[in-house]
Amino acid sequence: MSKAEVVRKIDVYDNVKPPTCSSGKVINPAEKAVSFFCPNCGVFLIWRCEKDRIQGATYRCPNCGFEGP
Ligand SMILES: [Zn+2]
Numbered sequence: 001m002s003k004a005e006v007v008r009k010i011d012v013y014d015n016v017k018p019p020t021c022s023s024g025k026v027i028n029p030a031e032k033a034v035s036f037f038c039p040n041c042g043v044f045l046i047w048r049c050e051k052d053r054i055q056g057a058t059y060r061c062p063n064c065g066f067e068g069p
């Protein structure tokens with residue numbers, strides 16, 4: 001099964017609890033961040049900001065501890 005990263009704009013931006021990427025940065029609604037459910041547990045919605053995607057930074061699932069590119 002191939003990994004599918006869906007690039008999408010943030011339609012609903014929650015100012016109370018904004019999405020944060022794996023490096024702890026708050027996702028700017030203007031940037032092309034990606035979100036996908038953890039490929040291991042499928043429970044936690046992981047966000048990656050544009051910068052992390054370009055740099056290929058690793059992410060970590062807070063739910064199961066899965067780390068991936
Ligand atoms: Zn997980």
Ligand SMILES: [Zn+2]
Nearest residue numbers: 021023049052
């Ligand atoms: Zn980031």
